[in-house]
Structure formats: C-alpha cells, structure tokens
Amino acid sequence: MKKFAKVLGIILGAVVLIILIGAATINFGGIPSYETNPPDLKVEPDSALIAEGKKLATLVCNHCHMAPSGKLEGQPMMDLPPEFGKAWIPNITHGPNSRLAQYTDGELAYFLRTGVKRDGKYAPPWMPKFPLLSDEDVHSIIAYLRSDAPELEPSDAVQPAPQPSFLVKLLCRVAFKPLPYPSEPISAPPITDKVAYGRYLVDGKVDCYSCHSADFKTVNILEPPKSEGYLGGGNLLISPEDGKTKIYTANITMDKETGIGNWTEEQFIQAVRFARHPDGKPLRQPMAPFSALSDEEASAIWAYLQTVPPIHNEVQRNR
Numbered sequence: 304m305k306k307f308a309k310v311l312g313i314i315l316g317a318v319v320l321i322i323l324i325g326a327a328t329i330n331f332g333g334i335p336s337y338e339t340n341p342p343d344l345k346v347e348p349d350s351a352l353i354a355e356g357k358k359l360a361t362l363v364c365n366h367c368h369m370a371p372s373g374k375l376e377g378q379p380m381m382d383l384p385p386e387f388g389k390a391w392i393p394n395i396t397h398g399p400n401s402r403l404a405q406y407t408d409g410e411l412a413y414f415l416r417t418g419v420k421r422d423g424k425y426a427p428p429w430m431p432k433f434p435l436l437s438d439e440d441v442h443s444i445i446a447y448l449r450s451d452a453p454e455l456e457p458s459d460a461v462q463p464a465p466q467p468s469f470l471v472k473l474l475c476r477v478a479f480k481p482l483p484y485p486s487e488p489i490s491a492p493p494i495t496d497k498v499a500y501g502r503y504l505v506d507g508k509v510d511c512y513s514c515h516s517a518d519f520k521t522v523n524i525l526e527p528p529k530s531e532g533y534l535g536g537g538n539l540l541i542s543p544e545d546g547k548t549k550i551y552t553a554n555i556t557m558d559k560e561t562g563i564g565n566w567t568e569e570q571f572i573q574a575v576r577f578a579r580h581p582d583g584k585p586l587r588q589p590m591a592p593f594s595a596l597s598d599e600e601a602s603a604i605w606a607y608l609q610t611v612p613p614i615h616n617e618v619q620r621n622r
C-alpha cells in the first residue's frame with residue numbers, strides 16, 4: 304500500500320510539474336509568431352480610392368486608432384474586457400519611426416486579412432481581422448493610410464505595448480490562429496443586390512456580427528453566420544467612456560419580442576446611422592453612430608436582416 308501511495312505520488316507530482324512547465328511556457332513565451340507570406344502588391348492610389356478608404360476607416364478603424372486629439376496616434380483601450388489583460392492601440396500616423404512606413408502594401412494587406420504583423424507576431428483579437436473584405440476595399444484602406452489626410456500627420460505619441468493576460472496567451476495557442484490569406488480574388492456584391500450587399504456589410508466590412516453575436520470568443524470569422532447566437536446579441540461589452548459600465552449588445556434579429564422585429568426600416572436606419580433608439584434615448588457606446596454609411600447602405604443591412612433566422616434572446620439592457 305505504501306509503495307502504491309509512493310508511485311501515485313510520483314505520478315501526480317509529474318503531472319503537476321508538466322502542467323506547471325506548460326503554463327510557464329505559455330506565460331513567458333507570450334503571443335506566438337508565424338512565418339509571413341505577404342502578396343506582391345502595390346496599390347496605385349487615386350483620390351477616389353483614398354476617399355473610399357477614409358470612409359471605410361471611419362467606419363471600422365478610427366474609433367479605435369483615433370485619439371481625442373483627432374489624430375490616429377492611438378490610446379489606451381478602455382473597453383477591453385479585463386480577462387484579456389491590458390492593451391494600447393498603437394500610433395499609426397506618419398512620422399520618422401512610423402510603424403506604417405515599415406510596412407509594404409503587401410504586408411499591410413497580409414496583416415489586415417490574417418492578423419499576422421510584419422514581424423511575424425499574431426495580433427490578438429483586440430485588433431480585428433478582415434478576411435472577407437473585398438480586395439478593392441483593402442486597397443482603399445491602404446491608399447488612405449498612405450495619404451496626407453490631416454489625422455495621419457506625424458505624431459510622436461508612443462503607446463505602451465499590449466499586456467496580454469494568461470488567458471489571451473493560452474487562447475492564442477489553442478484557439479485564435481492566423482487566418483489563411485485568401486487564395487482567390489475577393490469582390491463585393493453590387494449594392495443593387497440589396498440582401499447580398501447588406502450581408503457583406505454585416506459580415507465582411509463593418510463587422511456588426513462580431514459585437515452582436517453571443518460572445519467574441521465564439522465568433523466564426525471566416526463564416527460569420529456560424530457564430531454562436533449570430534446577431535442575437537447578449538455579448539458583454541464595457542463602455543469605452545468610463546471603462547466600467549457593462550453594456551450587453553442588442554438582439555438585432557427580427558424576433559418580435561426580444562429583437563427588432565417590430566421596428567420600421569426608418570427607425571433602424573436612424574439607430575444605425577445616428578445611434579438613435581426609437582425610445583428617444585441615444586444608444587450607448589461602443590455602438591457607434593455609423594454616419595459614414597449612406598441610407599442606401601443601412602437599408603441594405605435591413606434587407607439582409609430580414610433573411611437572418613430570428614433568435615429569441617432577452618438581453619439585459621439596463622437602458
């Protein structure tokens with residue numbers, strides 16, 4: 304019996320040691336690196352492409368990268384759930400030590416699509432990935448980032464490097480992996496094909512689905528409709544205004560009791576473009592007023608939402 308206890312003790316000790324070594328490897332190893340394989344790309348900017356890129360950046364990049372000064376010089380990420388650690392959004396303006404200047408156009412496209420930075424490090428989910436964005440939209444963002452727009456003028460603000468929690472480091476080894484760089488060209492559907500275009504906005508371009516599905520940890524980036532609770536809301540976010548207030552995302556499926564099935568199209572357009580709720584109270588951040596979307600684009604989203612299976616999910620709104 305004594306011998307048995309001793310053997311058991313040794314086995315248990317070995318298991319604990321292996322777990323500890325594994326945990327230490329993850330903790331001190333940090334975020335994993337990957338080999339990069341950027342495409343050979345040179346974007347030819349013209350004023351129309353830059354204007355398109357600016358609109359897109361206003362919709363999907365600048366609410367994070369733009370500091371209160373109005374420049375893309377970065378800031379602390381106030382609304383990061385504490386379980387993910389701490390992150391600062393980097394300065395991406397032009398300048399002598401600009402991160403952006405070190406990137407080739409191909410490396411930028413590769414980073415935006417796969418999440419792998421030019422140094423090979425994977426960017427955890429605090430920087431979104433855009434695998435479904437059309438090639439033209441990716442090119443427009445690159446043209447804009449290279450432009451002389453005032454918000455990109457050199458700033459020497461330095462943001463600290465992110466401090467990922469153990470959970471993020473662990474998830475970046477087992478769950479969050481770089482996305483494959485697309486092997487075929489990607490084009491957006493024409494806006495006249497309302498439902499398809501609306502879907503492109505929700506899933507590919509403006510990423511409505513990632514906030515409005517059940518949880519960031521269970522979104523399916525390559526096939527958004529397969530995300531848990533797709534568009535059914537309930538994802539717990541933190542107000543970027545005070546870094547504390549908990550705000551659950553709304554159910555934006557057409558369920559009549561718990562979603563927006565009783566709204567009119569006009570009410571929806573007002574909510575999306577100007578963050579106005581039909582009850583008269585403003586929608587709270589991080590729901591941004593997407594005023595850079597046209598009525599026609601918001602209407603396409605509405606058309607697409609009519610085709611999404613309604614989810615019955617009563618979200619605790621505390622409004």
Ligand code: HEC
Pocket residue numbers: 360363364365366367368380390391392393395402403415420421422425426427429430431444465
């Ligand atoms: C939710 C906030 C958020 C949004 C939206 C966002 N970013 Fe970022 N971005 C970050 C954070 C955080 C990092 C730092 C990532 C890291 O180093 O782990 C980052 C890093 C970067 C970098 C620097 C990469 C490097 O090598 O250090 C660039 C360039 C960039 N983002 C461009 C963009 C563009 C272009 C968009 C829009 C298409 C965008 N970001 C949207 C938060 C955001």
Ligand code: HEC
Pocket residue numbers: 505509510511512514515540550551552553554555562563571574575580585586587588589590591593604620622
């Ligand atoms: C950064 C996360 C985020 C993104 C991206 C986002 N939303 Fe929201 N949205 C929210 C939050 C949080 C609320 C709840 C705000 C509140 O309770 O005041 C909300 C509320 C709404 C509402 C109000 C519904 C209701 O019942 O009150 C609509 C409609 C909506 N979003 C549509 C969209 C659409 C369409 C997009 C894409 C164009 C989008 N959202 C992108 C976070 C987001």
